[in-house]
Amino acid sequence: MIEVADLWFTYPEGTIALRGVSLRIGDGESIAIMGENGAGKTTLVKHFNGLLKPQKGTVLIDGVDTREVSVAKLAKKVGLVFQNPDHQLFSSTVEEEVMFALKNLGFTSEEIKERTNWVLKFLDLEKYRERSPLSLSGGERKRVALASVLCVKPKILVLDEPTIGQDAKQKRKLGELLKKYQEEGNTVIVVTHDVEFASKYFKRIVVMAKGKVIADGPPNKVLTNPTILNESSLTPPQVAILSYEIAKKINNFPKDIVLFNDLLQEVITRVKR
Amino acid sequence: MSYTMFSAFEFKRKDTYIHNLDPRTKMFMTLIFMTVALLFTSIVPLLITFIATLIPVLLAKSVKEWLSSLKGTTMLLVFILVINSFVRDLNFAVAMVLRLIVLITAFSAFFLTTHPDDLAQALIQMKVPFDFAFALSMATRYVPTLAREAQTIMDAQMSRGLELQRGGLTQKIRNLIPLIIPLIVNSVRRAMSIAESLESRAFGAIKKRTYLYQLKLTKGDFLFLCFLIMYFVTMIYLKFYFPFTTWMEWKLPL
Numbered sequence: 307m308i309e310v311a312d313l314w315f316t317y318p319e320g321t322i323a324l325r326g327v328s329l330r331i332g333d334g335e336s337i338a339i340m341g342e343n344g345a346g347k348t349t350l351v352k353h354f355n356g357l358l359k360p361q362k363g364t365v366l367i368d369g370v371d372t373r374e375v376s377v378a379k380l381a382k383k384v385g386l387v388f389q390n391p392d393h394q395l396f397s398s399t400v401e402e403e404v405m406f407a408l409k410n411l412g413f414t415s416e417e418i419k420e421r422t423n424w425v426l427k428f429l430d431l432e433k434y435r436e437r438s439p440l441s442l443s444g445g446e447r448k449r450v451a452l453a454s455v456l457c458v459k460p461k462i463l464v465l466d467e468p469t470i471g472q473d474a475k476q477k478r479k480l481g482e483l484l485k486k487y488q489e490e491g492n493t494v495i496v497v498t499h500d501v502e503f504a505s506k507y508f509k510r511i512v513v514m515a516k517g518k519v520i521a522d523g524p525p526n527k528v529l530t531n532p533t534i535l536n537e538s539s540l541t542p543p544q545v546a547i548l549s550y551e552i553a554k555k556i557n558n559f560p561k562d563i564v565l566f567n568d569l570l571q572e573v574i575t576r577v578k579r
Numbered sequence: 580m581s582y583t584m585f586s587a588f589e590f591k592r593k594d595t596y597i598h599n600l601d602p603r604t605k606m607f608m609t610l611i612f613m614t615v616a617l618l619f620t621s622i623v624p625l626l627i628t629f630i631a632t633l634i635p636v637l638l639a640k641s642v643k644e645w646l647s648s649l650k651g652t653t654m655l656l657v658f659i660l661v662i663n664s665f666v667r668d669l670n671f672a673v674a675m676v677l678r679l680i681v682l683i684t685a686f687s688a689f690f691l692t693t694h695p696d697d698l699a700q701a702l703i704q705m706k707v708p709f710d711f712a713f714a715l716s717m718a719t720r721y722v723p724t725l726a727r728e729a730q731t732i733m734d735a736q737m738s739r740g741l742e743l744q745r746g747g748l749t750q751k752i753r754n755l756i757p758l759i760i761p762l763i764v765n766s767v768r769r770a771m772s773i774a775e776s777l778e779s780r781a782f783g784a785i786k787k788r789t790y791l792y793q794l795k796l797t798k799g800d801f802l803f804l805c806f807l808i809m810y811f812v813t814m815i816y817l818k819f820y821f822p823f824t825t826w827m828e829w830k831l832p833l
Binding site: 352355357376377378381382385386387388390392393394395396406407410411440454455458 | 728731732734735736737738739740741742756757760761764765768
């Protein structure tokens with residue numbers, strides 16, 4: 307469980323990135339953190355694994371204050387995948403790249419082998435095992451970066467902008483994988499601008515603006531609220547626009563549908579009637 | 580650590596007497612401080628030079644930035660102090676530390692107050708070929724970018740359990756590999772794409788370029804140059820024609 311209480315953070319050059327953020331994330335939740343550029347999303351998630359320490363307020367991970375433990379210690383529990391895979395790939399093969407974190411965190415050689423095999427299979431990277439990570443395509447590099455963190459099997463997995471530069475097929479695959487990982491009892495948190503991705507695969511949306519949390523709730527409540535969307539420079543999902551427009555024409559048609567299947571279901575039941 | 584060290588040499592836009600000086604004047608200043616610092620090996624003249632270098636830093640209202648540049652080199656300064664005390668004596672060691680501080684101060688006074696583009700323009704007006712001047716200004720422009728990138732890479736690898744302080748000396752050096760390789764790979768990639776975007780904007784198509792701005796020395800520059808020359812002549816006089824003064828060779832009371 308992650309408990310953030312009245313968190314403030316100012317960068318050395320004077321930018322106030324977080325202004326009193328409070329947030330509770332339970333075990334096994336699936337959360338998308340959204341909001342415009344510079345809203346403080348990345349700064350917030352860097353507090354989850356102790357890369358940044360609270361200047362005011364507290365961040366507790368399973369009851370432990372992040373100020374009292376090292377990043378390496380937290381890394382076993384909280385896996386943070388950065389936006390740009392090129393900021394972390396350095397090994398000569400994909401396999402070694404994955405093993406790096408496991409070696410750092412002191413797993414036994416059997417565990418290392420087992421987890422490496424598991425993660426390469428889970429992310430469909432087995433065929434690249436002996437390839438150099440740098441020779442792979444952008445999307446594949448992003449998957450290797452994910453593998454290099456996921457191999458630890460962190461209870462809490464955090465991804466910063468996982469969908470950037472991914473084609474539709476890869477995005478769908480990624481969404482399914484994250485869902486599967488979450489359903490195994492882990493917490494999955496993403497930072498994203500992609501409303502379609504967020505509404506499709508995540509159950510809770512946290513919207514940030516100017517260093518504060520301005521909305522927190524299920525996608526169909528948050529991503530259909532014009533005030534919130536406007537304040538955070540987000541566009542609603544296409545399905546939400548459509549349901550909104552239909553609701554204008556047809557009496558008591560729900561305005562807050564964000565999933566395609568839900569909309570389809572609603573239309574079908576009405577047509578049958 | 581690396582970040583603060585770099586940020587000390589990063590240009591900050593301010594409106595002060597020093598910021599508005601011609602880059603050539605400031606170049607001359609750094610050159611003079613450097614020459615004087617390298618001429619002397621005893622404490623008193625280096626201390627005088629140190630105080631002299633502080634004047635432009637104070638005038639430029641950049642004390643905070645300057646201090647952070649010194650903070651970044653603390654380890655190096657301590658290293659020089661210890662090694663020289665063993666090899667020579669404490670007097671020499673203190674003088675060498677002062678000399679390095681003077682050099683750092685002189686260079687950071689230049690880079691903190693001079694925009695890379697002005698530096699390039701100054702070099703061009705000093706008949707340095709445009710390509711070289713441009714390369715230099717590009718290089719200075721990318722120092723902070725590189726520092727930020729290094730910080731991100733460090734964060735990413737620490738998230739994978741990398742502990743830089745772990746292990747003995749060889750292990751500590753090996754700990755740097757996961758930082759250095761991504762940094763080099765990204766720099767090469769960036770260099771390639773910069774080159775491509777320069778080419779696509781017809782870089783070097785015209786041999787003789789014209790410039791929007793021309794640098795001109797002002798009264799303020801001449802005043803500053805006068806003080807610099809007076810200082811330089813005094814120091815040279817003390818060094819070569821006045822070598823027997825005892826106060827110049829004052830030693831620490833040990």
